[in-house]
Amino acid sequence: MTRYDTISFLSDFGHDDEFVGVVKSVLRSLAPHATVVDLSHGVPAFDVRAGSLALARSVQYLAPGVILAVVDPGVGTDRRAVAVEVAGGEGVFVGPDNGLLAGAVAMAGGAERAVALTNPEYQLVAPGATFAARDIFGPAAAHLANGVPLDELGEVVDTASLLPGVLPLTRREGETVVCEVLWVDRYGNAQLNLDPDELDLPSGHATLRFGGSMRRARRVGAYGDIPSGEVGLVVDSYGLYSISFDRAAAATMLGLTVGTEVIVEPGDAPAVSTPVTLRTDGSPR
Amino acid sequence: MTRYDTISFLSDFGHDDEFVGVVKSVLRSLAPHATVVDLSHGVPAFDVRAGSLALARSVQYLAPGVILAVVDPGVGTDRRAVAVEVAGGEGVFVGPDNGLLAGAVAMAGGAERAVALTNPEYQLVAPGATFAARDIFGPAAAHLANGVPLDELGEVVDTASLLPGVLPLTRREGETVVCEVLWVDRYGNAQLNLDPDELDLPSGHATLRFGGSMRRARRVGAYGDIPSGEVGLVVDSYGLYSISFDRAAAATMLGLTVGTEVIVEPGDAPAVSTPVTLRTDGSPR
Amino acid sequence: MTRYDTISFLSDFGHDDEFVGVVKSVLRSLAPHATVVDLSHGVPAFDVRAGSLALARSVQYLAPGVILAVVDPGVGTDRRAVAVEVAGGEGVFVGPDNGLLAGAVAMAGGAERAVALTNPEYQLVAPGATFAARDIFGPAAAHLANGVPLDELGEVVDTASLLPGVLPLTRREGETVVCEVLWVDRYGNAQLNLDPDELDLPSGHATLRFGGSMRRARRVGAYGDIPSGEVGLVVDSYGLYSISFDRAAAATMLGLTVGTEVIVEPGDAPAVSTPVTLRTDGSPR
Numbered sequence: 136m137t138r139y140d141t142i143s144f145l146s147d148f149g150h151d152d153e154f155v156g157v158v159k160s161v162l163r164s165l166a167p168h169a170t171v172v173d174l175s176h177g178v179p180a181f182d183v184r185a186g187s188l189a190l191a192r193s194v195q196y197l198a199p200g201v202i203l204a205v206v207d208p209g210v211g212t213d214r215r216a217v218a219v220e221v222a223g224g225e226g227v228f229v230g231p232d233n234g235l236l237a238g239a240v241a242m243a244g245g246a247e248r249a250v251a252l253t254n255p256e257y258q259l260v261a262p263g264a265t266f267a268a269r270d271i272f273g274p275a276a277a278h279l280a281n282g283v284p285l286d287e288l289g290e291v292v293d294t295a296s297l298l299p300g301v302l303p304l305t306r307r308e309g310e311t312v313v314c315e316v317l318w319v320d321r322y323g324n325a326q327l328n329l330d331p332d333e334l335d336l337p338s339g340h341a342t343l344r345f346g347g348s349m350r351r352a353r354r355v356g357a358y359g360d361i362p363s364g365e366v367g368l369v370v371d372s373y374g375l376y377s378i379s380f381d382r383a384a385a386a387t388m389l390g391l392t393v394g395t396e397v398i399v400e401p402g403d404a405p406a407v408s409t410p411v412t413l414r415t416d417g418s419p420r
Numbered sequence: 421m422t423r424y425d426t427i428s429f430l431s432d433f434g435h436d437d438e439f440v441g442v443v444k445s446v447l448r449s450l451a452p453h454a455t456v457v458d459l460s461h462g463v464p465a466f467d468v469r470a471g472s473l474a475l476a477r478s479v480q481y482l483a484p485g486v487i488l489a490v491v492d493p494g495v496g497t498d499r500r501a502v503a504v505e506v507a508g509g510e511g512v513f514v515g516p517d518n519g520l521l522a523g524a525v526a527m528a529g530g531a532e533r534a535v536a537l538t539n540p541e542y543q544l545v546a547p548g549a550t551f552a553a554r555d556i557f558g559p560a561a562a563h564l565a566n567g568v569p570l571d572e573l574g575e576v577v578d579t580a581s582l583l584p585g586v587l588p589l590t591r592r593e594g595e596t597v598v599c600e601v602l603w604v605d606r607y608g609n610a611q612l613n614l615d616p617d618e619l620d621l622p623s624g625h626a627t628l629r630f631g632g633s634m635r636r637a638r639r640v641g642a643y644g645d646i647p648s649g650e651v652g653l654v655v656d657s658y659g660l661y662s663i664s665f666d667r668a669a670a671a672t673m674l675g676l677t678v679g680t681e682v683i684v685e686p687g688d689a690p691a692v693s694t695p696v697t698l699r700t701d702g703s704p705r
Numbered sequence: 706m707t708r709y710d711t712i713s714f715l716s717d718f719g720h721d722d723e724f725v726g727v728v729k730s731v732l733r734s735l736a737p738h739a740t741v742v743d744l745s746h747g748v749p750a751f752d753v754r755a756g757s758l759a760l761a762r763s764v765q766y767l768a769p770g771v772i773l774a775v776v777d778p779g780v781g782t783d784r785r786a787v788a789v790e791v792a793g794g795e796g797v798f799v800g801p802d803n804g805l806l807a808g809a810v811a812m813a814g815g816a817e818r819a820v821a822l823t824n825p826e827y828q829l830v831a832p833g834a835t836f837a838a839r840d841i842f843g844p845a846a847a848h849l850a851n852g853v854p855l856d857e858l859g860e861v862v863d864t865a866s867l868l869p870g871v872l873p874l875t876r877r878e879g880e881t882v883v884c885e886v887l888w889v890d891r892y893g894n895a896q897l898n899l900d901p902d903e904l905d906l907p908s909g910h911a912t913l914r915f916g917g918s919m920r921r922a923r924r925v926g927a928y929g930d931i932p933s934g935e936v937g938l939v940v941d942s943y944g945l946y947s948i949s950f951d952r953a954a955a956a957t958m959l960g961l962t963v964g965t966e967v968i969v970e971p972g973d974a975p976a977v978s979t980p981v982t983l984r985t986d987g988s989p990r
Contacts, residue, residue: 141448143441149747149891150435150720153759156713156744163711163742163768172448174441177434180892181952189438196554198448208952211927262900262944264927269766269942321434322465330547357496357549372554374547382466382493426733428726435720457733459726462719474723481839483733606719607750615832642781642834657839659832667751667778 138282139227141200142171145190146268147178148205154266158203158273161259165277172198181208183235185393187300188318191238192373197226202239203268203276204230211264216252216271219297220285221245227285229276231267237300246294253289303328311400316391317375323384324358324369324377325391329399331370336401341368343378344398346390351403352378423567424512426485427456430475431553432463433490439551443488443558446544450562457483466493468520470678472585473603476523477658482511487524488553488561489515496549501537501556504582505570506530512570514561516552522585531579538574588613596685601676602660608669609643609654609662610676614684616655621686626653628663629683631675636688637663708852709797711770712741715760716838717748718775724836728773728843731829735847742768751778753805755963757870758888761808762943767796772809773838773846774800781834786822786841789867790855791815797855799846801837807870816864823859873898881970886961887945893954894928894939894947895961899969901940906971911938913948914968916960921973922948 142162148154155176162171174193178186186206194202207214207230215232221243228236229252240246252258252271257278259270275288305328306313312334318326336354343350343366352366361367361381366389371377378397379385386392427447433439440461447456459478463471471491479487492499492515500517506528513521514537525531537543537556542563544555560573590613591598597619603611621639628635628651637651646652646666651674656662663682664670671677712732718724725746732741744763748756756776764772777784777800785802791813798806799822810816822828822841827848829840845858875898876883882904888896906924913920913936922936931937931951936959941947948967949955956962 140452143445145438145441150745151747152890153715153745153763154891156715156742157763157766159742160713160744160763160766160768163740164766167710167740167768170448170452172441172444174445175435175438177436193438193442193445196442196445196449198445198452209927209929212929214929261942263940263942265939265947266942320437321439357494359494359497359499369550370548372546372548372551377550425737428730430723430726455733455737457726457729459730460720460723462721478723478727478730481727481730481734483730483737605722606724642779644779644782644784654835655833657831657833657836662835 139200139280140169141198142169142276142280143174143197143202144171145174146176146205147180147186148176158268161269161273162277165274166280169280178206183233187235187238191242194239194242199225201276201279202226202228203272204235205268205272206235207231207267209233210267216267218250218252218275218285218288219246220248227279229272232298234298234300246297248285249292249294249297250285251289251292257288305329311398313398316393316395319386319393323386324379325386326371326375326377327397329376330374340403342400345395424485424565425454426483427454427488427561427565428459428482429456429488430459431461431490432465432471433461443553446554446558447562450559451565454565463491468518472520472523476527479524479527484510486561486564487511487513488557489520490553490557491520492516492552494518495552501552503535503537503560503570503573504531505533512564514557517583519583519585531582533570534577534579534582535570536574536577542573590614596683598683601678601680604671604678608671609664610671611656611660611662612682614661615659625688627685630680709770709850710739711768712739712773712846712850713744713767714741714773715744716746716775717750717756718746720746728838731839731843732847735844736850739850748776753803757805757808761812764809764812769795771846771849772796772798773842774805775838775842776805777801777837779803780837786837788820788822788845788855788858789816790818797849799842802868804868804870816867818855819862819864819867820855821859821862827858875899881968883968886963886965889956889963893956894949895956896941897946897967899946900944910973912970915965
């Protein structure tokens with residue numbers, strides 16, 4: 136009785152080693168009928184928060200099935216390995232209970248049932264405890280795809296006990312919103328935790344303050360609409376404001392990284408009619 | 421009525437973010453029967469020309485089906501999104517009309533029919549217009565694989581109006597040919613836009629001039645036949661001359677990058693019997 | 706008569722170029738029923754030994770079928786292209802006869818039959834001899850998956866003539882074992898060619914000497930059990946000791962690279978009660 140035919144797979148394993156390939160070999164051996172969709176394996180090493188955000192950005196687009204997600208610096212310690220069912224069984228998340236799954240699970244409607252992956256019958260025996268994706272998570276995902284009932288994989292745990300994720304909140308200060316860079320993508324776009332429902336920026340300009348600098352940004356609809364040499368504010372494909380340049384890496388050029396605080400103010404700041412740079416440390420840019 | 425069971429997929433999305441995985445999730449959701457073959461996602465960001473060359477190098481090896489190709493710095497602007505049918509329907513290219521598809525389409529026999537992807541019924545609704553691979557191109561590819569007729573996806577466009585690609589031409593000057601580095605691959609081989617039909621170099625040596633340097637190169641059949649310390653000229657797997665070293669990155673060591681002009685002359689240059697280096701700027705090498 | 710439905714694929718092609726995608730397109734065209742599992746394409750360019758180790762680490766987890774492995778600096782020269790059958794036909798390795806396959810073949814029980822891939826009927830015609838994965842190895846893998854008998858692909862070769870792999874041996878000197886870093890993974894763990902059967906380190910500390918330094922390492926069961934600021938010794942998922950930090954790259958911080966000699970001694974060295982660093986060159990750390 137096959138239950139799922141897609142296993143979506145996200146990790147921080149990178150592509151230099153064979154970690155991804157070995158896990159996929161285990162999936163192929165145990166559940167040959169299932170198709171594996173690699174979501175991303177480029178999550179920065181050990182970065183649970185970045186993996187959690189990538190998973191949350193993806194979740195509404197995933198095919199129904201098992202979602203195997205492994206960013207697991209605590210592998211082999213007493214952090215729990217879990218499987219979490221959502222949406223009446225349309226999806227099951229498999230991974231460490233360290234906050235990685237929390238955002239995506241919430242976006243999928245919340246955890247409905249969960250088990251700790253403690254049943255050794257559904258695990259591989261290994262000489263060391265450092266590769267749970269191969270020995271515990273991968274086999275669990277494959278067995279779920281094969282139709283093994285969730286509660287066969289281990290004891291039921293209270294869904295309220297699952298570790299929550301932590302997302303930075305914005306803060307309104309007068310006309311401005313204090314937000315934070317959530318994600319810098321390959322193109323150097325710096326996504327903020329700010330959406331148009333919270334701060335409407337219909338057209339014209341906004342003023343950005345970060346790292347001692349003040350920059351005027353133009354609100355446009357597409358990266359290619361940003362005039363050369365100007366900073367753009369684009370609502371990206373996830374509905375969040377992104378600080379962008381046309382065909383250049385805004386984050387690199389502006390010194391924005393994940394976690395940088397950015398204060399957004401609608402309109403031009405009183406004294407700012409052209410881009411200026413104020414640095415508290417007096418160094419030139 | 422399934423029409424295609426393979427979707428070949430090339431992009432400049434890289435592997436750090438989940439862009440590739442999200443598009444493949446969309447393909448999996450809409451056309452679960454189709455197998456996706458990732459051609460490459462390592463095209464340099466925004467580099468339409470590099471993507472076009474990679475696609476052209478690959479096209480004769482692709483399985484029949486849909487070819488989804490996205491290097492799209494103009495996403496969300498008024499550049500057209502298109503689907504282009506070739507070879508009596510054996511293949512359909514889906515991507516932006518920015519020259520990316522042109523070389524491969526020509527190698528596949530030329531565009532026979534084309535549509536602009538304007539029908540919203542075959543697109544995903546999204547809060548921002550920055551991820552057309554997910555919202556427009558990917559769904560179009562999936563629906564084509566499912567058998568949706570080409571002209572359902574949008575209005576027919578004149579194939580003569582599709583943006584052509586631009587490939588650098590060589591130039592003969594006396595005994596020499598002035599060419600250009602088209603591609604530097606992972607191993608540091610520098611492929612030239614020069615093939616043996618244009619300049620026969622049967623054996624022995626040729627003289628290369630570039631960046632103020634002159635180098636003697638040995639014409640050999642395989643990288644491993646290049647003597648240690650010498651520059652080799654190999655006809656590569658695409659039938660073009662490549663400047664190579666044995667087990668070392670010729671491009672890095674010689675300072676060759678995409679676009680470097682290289683003048684090739686058969687035989688040893690009169691005054692050159694051992695590799696010498698002449699630099700116009702007088703700096704040592 | 707289909708024989709294999711999985712082709713596992715390892716190479717040093719990287720992900721920047723379309724090499725992997727072209728080979729997979731050839732596999733898809735010739736053997737559309739087969740699923741390709743990418744084991745890794747991140748083997749360092751030209752590094753046969755690293756590829757051999759990655760393949761050996763993976764082999765026990767592979768699905769039955771064809772294993773296509775290409776790290777092939779001698780492509781186009783007279784090194785042989787081979788297919789090697791193991792385990793009563795449960796698996797067939799396809800690749801260059803340069804030592805790449807040797808370790809994995811041995812772990813799979815040893816070569817039972819082998820052929821040189823010399824039959825041009827099962828190869829693609831190409832203008833240059835530099836891409837054997839596309840023109841020779843890939844087609845051979847696909848035809849084997851399709852049920853073509855091994856000895857159709859070329860003449861039988863004596864399995865004893867296949868090039869062996871070379872693995873570094875450890876050396877016991879009194880209480881210590883002289884070993885070597887085999888692999889540095891993405892997380893900076895430095896795997897040694899040393900397992901608990903050779904040197905039991907049940908708990909407490911061991912002393913490591915390398916590159917003129919001496920470091921105390923704590924024997925723990927998981928990376929997350931290594932106290933902050935200490936060096937850990939963990940039995941990794943392959944059963945070998947690994948020098949690790951908690952959530953940090955031990956190899957980078959300790960200056961360990963593949964091939965570094967490490968002398969392991971059980972217990973604290975007499976004069977060492979806290980981590981100290983002795984460098985023969987007198988330079989600070």
